[in-house]
Amino acid sequence: MNEKVFRDPVHNYVHVEHPIIYELINSKEFQRLRRIKQLGTSGYTFHGGEHSRFSHCLGAYEIARRIVSIFEEKYPEAWNSKESLLTMTAALLHDVGHGAYSHTFERLFDTDHEEMTRQIMTQEETEINRILAQVSPDFPDKVASVINHTYPNKQVVQLISSQIDVDRMDYLLRDSYFTGANYGQFDLTRILRVIRPVPNGIAFQKNGMHAVEDYVLSRYQMYMQVYFHPASRAMEVLLQKLLQRAKALYTINKDFFVRSSPHLIPFFEKSMSLSDYLALDDGVMNTYFQNWMTSSDKILSDLAQRFINRKVLKSIVFSEKNEPHLHILRKLVNQVGFEADYYTAIHRNFDLPYDVYHPNSDKPRTQIEILQTDGELAELSSLSPLVKSLAGTKHGDNRFYFPKEMLSQTGLFRDIHTQFLSYIYNETFIYGE
Known part of the structure; x- marks a missing residue:
C-alpha cells in the first residue's frame, strides 16, 4: 500500500507503511480510543489535557517504528527484522483495552485493562483479532504475550514495557504538550540515536547517558507536578464516590439505572462481557452522570452535579x-450534614521514579543499562548521581479529602468550621513531628 501519514503535534508525522497497521487503526476497537481521554480526571485541572488514548497509541507506535527502523539499519546482527512488525503492532495496541475513566473504574468494578487488551487481541469476535490473524494464526497470541511480558524476546518486551519504553516516552511528551507543563520534555531525538539492542534487552550508549538521565528526571517532575496534582485527585475521588453510590443504590432501585445508565447494568450485576466493556467510553459515562443529576437520591444527584x-x-x-486521628474530621463532616462515607476519602499517591533491579520483589523492574566503551553494561544509577538520588525512593503524599463547604466563612456551623480549621492548620497534625 502507499504510505499513510497522520499529522501529529508531538511527532510531526506518524508514518504508516504496513497495511496491517493501517487496518488495525481503522478497526472499531481502536477507533473507540478516540472516546477515551488519556489523562482521565487530570483534564479538569489542566484544561488543555483533552487528548485521547487514540493519539497516544499512535505516538507510541511512531516511536516504535523509528526504533525498529534504526535497529534494522544499524544493528542487523543484533536485531531480528522479523520482530519489527510485532513490535510496532504491540506498541499500537498496548492501551486498546483501557476503559472509561479506566483506573478509577477498574478499582470499583474489578476490571483489568491489560486483561481486556489481551482479550481484544485473542477473542475471535473482535475486528482486531481477525486483522492480526491475517499475519499468522498465532500472531494474536504473540502480540498478547508481549503485553503480558511473557514473549521470549526481551528486546521486544522492553521496548513496549520497561523503565524507558515507547509508551512512557510518548505519554510524557504528549501530556507535557497538551497540559502546557514543560516538565515532561526530554531529548527524544538523542535517545533514539543512542538506543541499541543487546542480547537480553535494550541499552543506551554512554555518550547519550545525559539524555536518558533527563528523561528520568522529566518523568519524576511530571508525576509530582501533573499526575499527582491535588485537584485531579479530588476529581478522581468524586468519581469514585459517585460510582460507589450508584453501585450501592442499584440493589434497591434497579429501574432508575435501567433507564438512566443501561450499559452499566452488566457491571452492577457482575456479568460483564467483552462487548459490554467496549460499549462504555468517557462520553457514555458523562451522559449517565448528567442523567444521575436528576436522581431523587440526594447524594447521587449531588455527587453527579459536583463531578459534572x-x-x-x-x-x-x-x-x-496522624492517620488514626482522621475519624475526628469525618465526625465533623457528618455533623455538618454530609455523609462521611461519600464525602470524605483518603487518597494516596506515591511513585518510584527509578529503581534498580530487585529480582525478588513482587514486580521487579527492568534496569536502564548504559553501554560502556569497553562493551560492558552498567546500570544507570551507578553512573548518574542525579538518578542515584531518586533510586529506590518513593515520592508523593497522603491526602484527606472533604467538601469545600467545610471551609465556608459563613453559615450555621461557624463553631464546627473553626474547630475544623484548627485541625487543618495545626502543623503537627498535618506534617507530623
Missing part, C-alpha cells in the same frame, strides 16, 4: 502517624 460541574473537594496532607 467541577466542584472539587478540598484536601489536607497528613502523615501516617
